[in-house]
Amino acid sequence: xxxxxxxxxxxxxxxxxxxxxxxxxxxxxxxxxxxxxxxxxxxxxxxxxxxxxxxxxxxxxxxxxxxxxxxxxxxxx
Amino acid sequence: xxxxxxxxxxxxxxxxxxxxxxxxxxxxxxxxxxxxxxxxxxxxxxxxxxxxxxxxxxxxxxxxxxxxxxxxxxxxx
Numbered sequence: 001x002x003x004x005x006x007x008x009x010x011x012x013x014x015x016x017x018x019x020x021x022x023x024x025x026x027x028x029x030x031x032x033x034x035x036x037x038x039x040x041x042x043x044x045x046x047x048x049x050x051x052x053x054x055x056x057x058x059x060x061x062x063x064x065x066x067x068x069x070x071x072x073x074x075x076x077x
Numbered sequence: 078x079x080x081x082x083x084x085x086x087x088x089x090x091x092x093x094x095x096x097x098x099x100x101x102x103x104x105x106x107x108x109x110x111x112x113x114x115x116x117x118x119x120x121x122x123x124x125x126x127x128x129x130x131x132x133x134x135x136x137x138x139x140x141x142x143x144x145x146x147x148x149x150x151x152x153x154x
Contacts, residue, residue, distance in 0.1 A: 001112065007119055009119070009121070019120075022120070022139065022140070025139055026135055026139060029135075029138060029139065031131060031134075031135055033124045033125040033126045033127075033128075033131070034122060034123070034124060034125075034135075035078065035123040035124065035125055036122075036123035037120060037121070037122055037123070038120075038121045039118060039119070039120050039121075040118070040119045040120075040121070041116060041117070041118065041119065042084055042086070042116070042117045042118065042119045043096075043099070043114060043115075043116050043117075044086070044114070044115045044116075044117070045111060045113075045114055046111070046112040046113035046114070047110045047111060047112065048110040048112055049110045050110075051110075054108060054110070057108075058103055058106075058108055058111075061106060062099070062102055062103060062106065063099070
């Protein structure tokens with residue numbers, strides 16, 4: 001069994017309004033070292049067999065929206 | 078400037094219904110090597126100064142719900 005971590009984030013050129021809101025709240029709570037926050041999804045897949053091309057296909061078909069999101073695939077040790 | 082990645086996931090004992098749904102959809106799309114899916118959040122913080130105790134405080138106060146979620150903190154190179 002292989003554990004694969006897919007991280008899906010908004011493309012850097014797009015405004016992340018949730019992240020912007022969290023950054024503002026953190027500063028209001030006194031964490032004024034916070035300069036920027038971006039929020040994404042992490043999807044942990046348990047796979048019987050690992051094939052990177054197939055995981056890429058899962059991302060393109062279901063896990064991410066390639067128009068507005070980037071994704072990275074990492075195999076967990 | 079330090080980039081810190083906070084990963085927030087549901088505690089393993091809790092049912093992740095979104096993950097369950099995604100797993101079912103992937104299997105229906107033909108990815109039958111998928112055995113389990115868990116979905117979490119990844120929060121990328123840009124910090125002027127990094128202090129792990131302060132990031133932990135951000136997690137406990139705002140970024141995670143310690144009753145139902147676990148979090149990990151990683152400093153990005």
